[in-house]
Amino acid sequence: MNTEKIINPPSGYLTLVAFLILLAATVFCGVFKMPGMAVILGLINFVLVLPGLIIVNPNEAKVLTLFGKYVGTVKEDGFFWVNPFTAKKKVSLKAYNLNGQQLKVNDAVGNPIEIAAVIVWQIKNTASAIFAVENYLQYVNIQSEAAVRHLANTFPYDNIEDETASITLRGGAEQVSVMLEKELNERLERAGIEVLEARISHLAYAPEIAHTMLQRQQASAIISARRLIVEGAVGMVEMALNKLSEKDIVELDEERKAAMVSNLLVVLCGDRSVNPIVNTGTLYH
Incomplete structure (x- = not known):
């Protein structure tokens, strides 16, 4: 798993002032027919100064890479200046709400049932979310579906078929939710994602039975x-x-x-x- 590195770049306001000064100097050189100096100042301003300015909104982060190497993550919200040659990837740190689709699976005793879950999750490790998996949104959807299917296969729907079952999908809602949350955290740890809550939102026998x-x-x-x-x-x-x-x-x-x-x-x-x-x-x- 990739290790997240938090960095605190300098404020972007001083760099913005420098940009405005260089811009004024470029205009001045252009007016007084000093094209060589104007070109140099313009290149410095628009290649080295301006591209390094970034804005980080609350509950967002910027993941920085330089020539294919991970540099660090800016999580503090504000206006900053970073190396202008770094690639900047925005990552939301807000909580996501996944309303899973209804799945038709067999419970522990083979009865076909319909089951769906609601999952609340958020990114904790931005480096893992960006570099460990191809698409973390798709990764969450697929792993969540796999976890719900595995949970449904583990326990019976109720005690009618299996009177010795200590936990059932219908009667042990709290215990089932805890187990689902634990399994999801284990599955999504690779992507640096933490599951905050997982609940069964739909549970019923399949229409044919x-x-x-x-x-x-x-x-x-x-x-x-x-x-x-x-x-x-x-x-x-x-x-x-x-x-x-x-x-x-x-x-x-x-x-x-x-x-x-x-x-x-x-x-x-x-x-x-x-x-x-x-x-x-x-x-x-």
Whole structure:
């Protein structure tokens, strides 16, 4: 990785004053018919003085190279004068916002899903950004897509297919975002780029299985709800039998207990209202 070298060139205001003085002298020589001196002063002014003046705006940098050799980077904003023969490359230090496109990939258990991420990044090492990769903007786009694909292949969409999974794409959003940010920083370090934030912006099953998976999720939710209802109903029946026995309200034999348990479970576990029936006889007639 290229090492960034920060330089602080002299102020450009004194050089600007010198440029104006030389310009006035050039005009003076031209007026008083001293063409040789006018040409020399003009060459000095427009070849050595003026091309060295640079303006660096806030959150920008200028990367300087001299005959193919890296000279340094000017990161301080202001008006400066540098070697006029250096090539000057402007680099923005502002934060970039990458809204990744939706990718169709398979999760850890093979289900096709759609996933996209939003990534906030900025350049930290200008030398690496310019010299280590051909085009750092394209590099960020391609590596970000690769990282998101790898993340989607690593974890299942949810726990329906893999009940033992500790992290899922849908349920572990915070953990997934941390892992994505870490992987992106590792991938983009070569280009001198730091990822400030990475979040999953879109996550869904692919259209061809979305309806089927929705039905499966609904069935799973119904089964879980029924399991909870049955557990609660059994507890309530047990409590009712214990209370009747403790307070000696009525003495129930095994057949009466079985009938009571059956009736209570029907009432408590049914998914619609129950119409009571008044028994005027006995259980045995």
